[in-house]
Structure formats: C-alpha cells, structure tokens
Amino acid sequence: MNLVQPITLLICALGGEGGGVLTEWLIEAARVAGHAAQSTSIPGVAQRTGATTYYVEVFPLALTSLQGRRPVFSLSPVPGALDAVVSSELLETVRQVGNGMSSPERTLVISSSARSLTTAERMVPGDGRADAQRLVDVIRAFSREHQVFDMGAMARESGTVVSAVMLGALACSGVLPFAREHFEAAIRGHEDPANPSRATQASLRGFAQAFDAMHQPREHAMRLRQMLDGGDAPAAVAPPLPDTVRSRFPPAVHDLLSLGHARMLDYQDAAYAALYVDRLEQVLQAEREVDPGGVHGFSTTREMARWLALWMAFDDIVRVADLKSRASRSRRVRSEVKAGDADIVKVYEHFKPGVPEFAALLPASLAARLTAWDARREKPWALALKVGSHSVLGMLSLRLLASMRGLRKRGSRFAHEQALIERWLNAVIAGMAEGSWRLGHEIALCGRLIKGYGSTNEHGKRNLLHVIEHLAVAHKSGSSPQARAEAIAAAREAALQEDSGKALDAALVRHGAPPRPVTAQPIRWMKRPPSQARQEPHAHSR
16 A cells, blocks of 8 residues: 555445445545545446445544645546546446446455346346346456445345445455444544434444455355355245146246146136146147257246246236235335334335226127227327325235236236247247257246337237247248248347347348238327417418
8 A cells, every 4th residue: 555645435326325324424434544545436327227426435543643735635536546446336346347447466355146137138138137246246357356245135134224244245355444433433433432322323234244245265265156156145945746646747947837727726716827837838848859868957948938828827906006015025125115103104105007908808799899999099108196005095905906816817818928838839839849859948048038018018929929930830831840940030139139120120021931011000090279270371363
C-alpha cells in the first residue's frame, strides 16, 4: 500500500439495497477511526439496466499524523486504480470489470453471487440468463483476489438489507485500516449501545455474519463450487410419486415427473394429473420402441415431462387469483419488506382483465359471441381493478375467483389448449414412429417456445404449430427424418433468439418451408372529435 495515496473503493448496489447507507457507514467509520474520507455517487438507470455506483476514497494515515495538512481526493474513479470493488450483484461486478475498473495486480473484488435479471435477459424468448460460471471466470481473471458468496441469502437470514453484509465483508477484507469496532460504531450511530433499535440489531447481525464468514475459506469455496455447478438456489425437492405412477416410468424420469405430477394436482385435480401421466406414458412407449436400450437416457420423455407440465398449467385469471391469495405469498411479501409480527402490511393487487380472460371460462359458443362483440367495439373492453388482498373483502374476492377452477375444464380456452397440446404430442410420437429418435426429441424441445401469457403465449404457440406443420411432416418437407430434425432444431433456436420472428422466417425459408403468415390486425376507425373538425381550414371557391 502506498501511504501517500488514498485507498480507493467502488461500491455497486441496485435500487433499494442501501448503497447510499453503506457509503455513509464507511464515511462514519473513517471519522470514528480518525481518518479523512470522501464519497461521490453516480445514479443508476431504471428497469434494471445499471446499478448506482458509489466511489469512496479513504486516506490511510490518521489525521493526527498529518500535522494539519489535508489530503486531496478525486471525485471519480480511475480505471485500473481501485483497491477494492464491492458489488451486490454478479453481473454488475462483471460490468465494472468490463469498464476496466478492476486490475489483476491491485484490485480485491467482493461480489454477491446472487442475480437480478436485466431487462435484456428477460426479453429473450428463450433462456437469456448470463452464464454464472463465465461471469465468475471473468472476475477471477481480472482481480488480485476475489470473494464471491450469496450476500442476498445472508441478508435474508439476518433480517436486514444487503448493505450490512457488504460492510461486514469489506471490514474483514483488511483493505481499510479500521478495526471492527469502528465499523460497528458507524452502524450504531448515535444510538445507545445498550438499547439499539431493531433495524440496528438486524444490521449488526448481517455485518457479523459476513465478517465471520470471510474467515471461513472452506465455506466460501463450497458456496462458489455450488454456484458454478448450477446456481445459488437449492434444487427443487421432488414430492413423492404414487407407487402406481412410479412403477410405470424408469428412474431417470422420476424427478421431473414428480414435479409435473404435483403441479397438475395443485393446478387442477387428480384427473388432470392422470391425464398428464397418460400423455407422458405415450411418449415413453414411443421412445422405448425407437431406443429400446435407453441409450439416450429417456431424455425425450424427460423433456416432455418438463414442457408438458408447463403448458398444461397455463396461466388464467383463476390461476393468478390462486397464487396471489396464498399464505406463502403473504409470508414472502412480509419477509421482503422486513415486516415484524406487529407491523401492518397493506398489499394492493392491480388487475386489468379483458374479454379474452373472461371468455376463456365460458363455453365455446358464448365465448365466440362475447369475443365478436368485443371485436366490434372501437376500443377493446377491459376492467381495471385494484384489490386489497390484505383486507377481508379483497381476500374473499380472490379466493372466490380461485375456487372457480371447476369452470376451467368447461371453458373455451381449456378445450383450445388441450387440442394444441395433442397436436404437439402426436407430432412427437409420429417422429419417433418414423424410427428417428432425434426427430421426436427435437419436436419435444419445441415446448420451450410456449411461455409467458397473453400475446407472448399466443405468439409462441403459432410458431410451434407452424414449425410442426411445415418441417415435421414428411410429405410436406420431402426430406429425411435426420434433415427434418436439423431443420426443426435450427428453426427453434432462431425463434428463441428474438421475438420479432425475422430469424425464424429466415430459418424456415432456408430449409424449404414457407415463412409465417402475417397476422391480421383489425383496423379501427375513430371518429374525429367535433372540436378538431371545426379547426380544419375550409376551401373557398371563387
């Protein structure tokens, strides 16, 4: 450490994570320890496109040793000249590394392994998440030392925000010439040490947990390996399968099958779960015929178990009401806002259902009449609702709507969805029947195209049906099963690249299939307001 240069720190935090509070704690800790310090901040951007960064400089010598002189601080960080980068989100850490802030010879990087997906990641039709292992590799390559652990989980365990955990990790790193009690005094502020507030107690717990965890390299190595092996969140525990169902499938399918079976029971009823199992068994029989030795590990049946469950449990107003009125959601909301047992939390649910949502629960004839009425309107009808789920009346209304799952099977959308699912299922089985395991497998993977709700969901279904109709059927494509499998894989990946459909249409044409037809959009004629009509200039004849 050069004793004539300030210690430079860059702090990156998302909105609501207390980055400003952390900066104030650092400045206060410097004051308590008798050191000069300065901080500046650059606000982030909305919609998760960047964190707010805080730049802190601390002079390593105490003010008493400077003989009345005052150090000169900088207002902005210099790339490659930082002693430490502390970040609450993994991609934000790599973003700063990409900006040249971290130096392999100088910078200590302390980062949370938690992810908060960016807008760009959420917009990708497929899996747009950045690879966590590659992100950590970048941090490792561009830092002299790095510590990566789940700060968010540690903050939740302590009942505090992530800024307290970041402070504990930084305090233990040895970058700053302060003792532990200086940091703890900064957290307490002017409160009585014998009677701290609940917020201060929670912040001290988070600080202590992070401080102690930094002394345990084995624990950090284990957490890092866990993240590299597949993420921070624990794997979903599969509920037990009934013995009558378990015996019908090989062990390689049991984990996803049990999750899908439990989802069907939660979504509808036992009969719907039995339909899910029957459909999956058809795929298993077809896969066993084309791959009797199980060389591929029954991966087609596994993929169908995943995507079939997601499609069969499509979102509708009944499902939304059910999820929003569950006790587990209330507990999660209270935990996120750090509400105590005596605190009152009010939650308002905003809905705007339109005719399609209501028509989905009606029989086909009534749904068609209602949809036709809505199409004739100048503006589609929608009902804006604000429901307080914390109130008795609001919760009763949500539970009443959630109890209408029996109407779902009689509704027009249920019949429509089941017909589309059967077309996809039959295409998978037909592909296997041609003796091509890969053809059936690629068609099964097309279930990835079905996601989201509303127009996004409809868009994915149209893409899937077009691919099946023009690439999976032999008499239309006129190619071998292997060639059709490659064409379907290329079209599927193109559809998952972007949602405009240009890449998909190009892939379809490249493999001899027609592009998707242009979706008809109604033209709505709007009357000109009389006030505007009077303002128009009139033509005069001579």
